[in-house]
Amino acid sequence: LQQLLFKNPNEPPMVFHWFPFIGSTVIYGMDPPKFFRDNRAKYGDVFTFVLLGKKTTVAVGPAGNDFILNGKLKDVNAEEIYSVLTTPVFGRDVVYDCPNAKLMEQKKFMKIALTTEAFKTYVPIISHEVTSYFKRDPDFKGKSGIVDIPKKMAEITIFTASHALQGSLIRSKFDESLADLYHDLDMGFSSINFVLHWAPLPWNRKRDHAQRTVAKIYMDTIKERRALGDQDKELDILKHLMTSVYKDGTPVPDHEIAHMMIALLMAGQHSSSSTSSWIMLRLAQNPQIVEDLYQEQVKVLGADLPPLQYEHLAKLPLCQAIVKETLRLHAPIHSIMRKVKQPMPVPGTKYVVPTSHVLLAAPGVSGSDPNYFPNPEHWDPYRWLPGSPNAPLMVRNDEEEEKVDYGYGIVSKGAGSPYLPFGAGRHRCIGEHFANLQLQTIVCEVVRLFKLQNADGSSNIVGTDYASLFSRPLEPAKIRWERRQ
Ligand code: HEM
Numbered sequence: 001l002q003q004l005l006f007k008n009p010n011e012p013p014m015v016f017h018w019f020p021f022i023g024s025t026v027i028y029g030m031d032p033p034k035f036f037r038d039n040r041a042k043y044g045d046v047f048t049f050v051l052l053g054k055k056t057t058v059a060v061g062p063a064g065n066d067f068i069l070n071g072k073l074k075d076v077n078a079e080e081i082y083s084v085l086t087t088p089v090f091g092r093d094v095v096y097d098c099p100n101a102k103l104m105e106q107k108k109f110m111k112i113a114l115t116t117e118a119f120k121t122y123v124p125i126i127s128h129e130v131t132s133y134f135k136r137d138p139d140f141k142g143k144s145g146i147v148d149i150p151k152k153m154a155e156i157t158i159f160t161a162s163h164a165l166q167g168s169l170i171r172s173k174f175d176e177s178l179a180d181l182y183h184d185l186d187m188g189f190s191s192i193n194f195v196l197h198w199a200p201l202p203w204n205r206k207r208d209h210a211q212r213t214v215a216k217i218y219m220d221t222i223k224e225r226r227a228l229g230d231q232d233k234e235l236d237i238l239k240h241l242m243t244s245v246y247k248d249g250t251p252v253p254d255h256e257i258a259h260m261m262i263a264l265l266m267a268g269q270h271s272s273s274s275t276s277s278w279i280m281l282r283l284a285q286n287p288q289i290v291e292d293l294y295q296e297q298v299k300v301l302g303a304d305l306p307p308l309q310y311e312h313l314a315k316l317p318l319c320q321a322i323v324k325e326t327l328r329l330h331a332p333i334h335s336i337m338r339k340v341k342q343p344m345p346v347p348g349t350k351y352v353v354p355t356s357h358v359l360l361a362a363p364g365v366s367g368s369d370p371n372y373f374p375n376p377e378h379w380d381p382y383r384w385l386p387g388s389p390n391a392p393l394m395v396r397n398d399e400e401e402e403k404v405d406y407g408y409g410i411v412s413k414g415a416g417s418p419y420l421p422f423g424a425g426r427h428r429c430i431g432e433h434f435a436n437l438q439l440q441t442i443v444c445e446v447v448r449l450f451k452l453q454n455a456d457g458s459s460n461i462v463g464t465d466y467a468s469l470f471s472r473p474l475e476p477a478k479i480r481w482e483r484r485q
Contacts (some may be wrong), residue, residue, distance in 0.1 A: 012057050012351045015039050015049035023050020029191075032334045032466055036060060036365050046346055048357065052195065055357045056337075059346065060365040062395055066415035067346060068338060068361035069425040070404075073100060076338035076359060078427055084197045085469075088207055089188040089266060091215050091259035104407030104426065105246055106260060111409050111430045113240035116310075119433070121235050122164040123310040123441055129160045130445040144482040146455045149284075150277040150473055153442075157273035158182065158265070160438055165268075166261055167234045169221050178217065184210035185266065190468055211262070218258035237264065268431050270470035271332040275435070276442055277473050278330040279322060282379050283443075284452040284479035285461050289381065293318055293447045294484075305448055313440050321384035323439045327421035328367045329379055332470045336361040336423060366418035373418075379461075394418060450481040 007014070017023045028035045028051060036058060039047050045064055048057045059067050068076065079096035087097040095103055133156055134140045139147045158179065163171035170178070188197070188207035197204070222242060225232050232239065241257045252260075283290050296318045297305060313319070337360050344353045353359065368376040373383070374390045383390035394417060401412030406426035414424025422429035429435075446452075454460060455478040465474045 010350060010352045011354065012046045012048045012346070012349075013043040014055075015043065015047055017050055020050070021053040023053070025051050029466060031464075032362070032471075033364055033368070036362050037368075040365065046349060046351055051358075056360050057340075057353050057357045058360045058362060060362055061369070062366055062416055062418055063348065065361055065363050065366065065420055065424060066413070067344075068359045069336065069363075069420075069423060069427070070413060070415060071338060071344070071359070071425070073426070075340070075342045075344050077341050078338055079103075080339040081337045081358065085189060085193055086263070088197060088204070089185050089211060090263040091211055091255065093253075093256050094259040095263050100426070101407065102246075106252075106256075107408035107430050109241055109244040109252065110237055110260065110264060113235075113237040114430065114434055118235045119437055120310045122434070122437060123308055123313070125164045126160040126438055126441040127308045127445055129163055130156060130442055131449070133159060134449055140481070142483075144480065146478050146480050148476045149280045149479050150273070150475055150477055153276040153280065154269075154273045155179075156442060157269055157276060157438070160442070161265060161268050161272065161434075164438070165237050165264060165434070167221075167225070167236045167238055169224060170218070170238070170261075173217060173221075178214065181210040181214050181217075182265070182269075185214065185262070189266070189270075189470075214262055215255065215258040218261050219254050222254050222257060237261075264431075268435060270468075270472070271431075272435050272438055274332040274470055274472035275323070275326055275330065276439055277477065279326045279439065279443060280446070280452065280479060281461060281473055281477055282326060283322075283447075284454050285459050286379075287451065287453045289318075289322070290447050290450075290452050293322065293443065297444060297448065308441060308444055310437070312444075313437060316440070316444070317385055318381060319440050319443055320436070321381040322443055323436055324384050325379060325381040328373065328419060329377075330464070330471070331364045331367060331421040332472065333421075333423070334362060334364050334466070334471050336363070336427075363418075363420035363423070367421070369418060392419065448484070450483060453480050453482075455480045 015024050024035070028049060039049070039058070040060055045061045046057065046059045048055050050056070079100065083096035086095055090097070094106060137152070139145060139152070159171065159174060162174055184206040187203040222238070225239065226242065238257070238261060241252055241260060244252045246252065296316055300315045301312055337358055340353055340355050340357050340359055343355060345351070346353060366372055370376050372393050372395070374393070378390065380388070380390050382388050383392060396416035398412050398417065401414060401417060403410050404413045405411070408430065411428050414420050414428070422432040462477045463474045464471050
């Protein structure tokens, strides 16, 4: 009754709930995409729900994505939402623990290091990490076996990303203490820490100890590499940051470089490892596509399958489509939030979102909308290749998108695209090309070595675990591998 009587006609409709503080927290948390779909059907593209006492306004569809993700700096703010979680994990003075203009400069430094020249060196590094992982891991001994794939993909992701982006010195430390320390840091990212980030709880103590220790490892490595001078030939981000200078002439301090390195690895780790796990699970569900991928490489590169190079990846459209289609259905970031700083009229509606609200963008909603993707629930990589009956009915492709520069290089605005797994606007992902390269290289190497199928021989797929900030497959998620002759 209260919800009906005190309804402000200029505010978006409120999702009905029984209990004031809890609101829709539980039902949203169980399955966010379903929550968005169901309430969109009831209330339209813009609606509000109560998440842990906070009125949270969701705006879906390309217009909703544009409204939130391209919101002006005076209107929307990301750091007020995320810094409680990220600052204790990354460390101070970077990402959300500094003014947005500084983050834009930091993103620019990191993005400049992600060049084609650097990418050419990364593919052989990643290939080597993947093949040597399968040689040494005891669960891949023999001709066939069954493994819980997310655990394996998490390790492969951290080894490949740390080696390519941060150099061999840092990579070597993952065989010793760094992997465990990153695991402790990771616990700082559980959703409960939105509320309990400050509490002297065991996992927060471990997080703080790990942050200090990891930052010191990076700072020592920076010193070691500076001492190497011209002998240091690696083309990684760490090297680039060591020579970067802010616009005001200040060289990036070592503690900021260290904290950016933590941020980079953490930003990519969850998204890429969740995506590579989903790819393997989808391939195991569709063994024929593993064969198609293998044949694609044989056809394009020759039956002797030469060592993989960066140039090869662009010639493998099915392999690219596998990554694209998996991110369409299993985008690891299902909710992107912003604090409202000025009352915000929603274009094309009578609604004004007040400053007491948080905004929530969910680009995955348009990614699984039948108006844009025929048979949206069907994982069909072929939809991205010419002539498919399930071809996307895109409003606009990335190439046709309006371009914009928020201070970290030109990016597409993304406003007309229903497909935005890497976000849009000033907070858009800078790791997209690296993630594609990393995921495609992993897929290429896996299908060279193995045939895959579901452990129980079925064509089922596991459910999604939404308990942490990044969604991922529910574990155990076992698949059966068989070594290729
Ligand atoms: C931002 C997705 C991999 C670094 C984002 C955002 C999304 C995203 C949706 C926007 C967040 C927001 O607007 O609040 C993904 C996906 C990945 C991936 C799906 C892999 C499949 C990576 C990798 C790196 C990376 C590998 C590092 C090399 C970043 C950074 C930001 C970002 C630095 C900027 C955060 C900001 O400006 O607030 N990513 N990402 N990501 N990502 Fe990624």
